[in-house]
Amino acid sequence: MISVWINGEQRDGIDEGWIIRRVQGLRRDGETVCVRVTAKGDGVDIAVTAGSCGSGTGGVRQPNSREARLFQLWDACGANSAADFPPGQLIQCVKRLERSL
Helix, strand or coil: CEEEEECCEEEECCCHHHHHHHHHHHHHCCCCCEEEEEEEECCEEEEEEEECCCCCCCCCCCCCHHHHHHHHHHHHHCCCCCCCCCHHHHHHHHHHHHHCC
């Protein structure tokens, strides 16, 4: 299961319209955007970020092999590489994550 938080507002699943409206609306209002995505499934429980979320301490345990592959996939997708990521790129990255669960 995928959940997406954008600046504290959460939706379960991938609601493309909401993601686009929320990201564009926040930027239009001059706010920074922080996206947090959680992915939970059989043997998987991870959280990844995109945008200007600051640095957290991360998890307290080492990821298992499936989780490590999902982290690599997220990094390769590039949504976490810039504060001004395109909303469409974020959606594609979240979809890839969901397909890989």
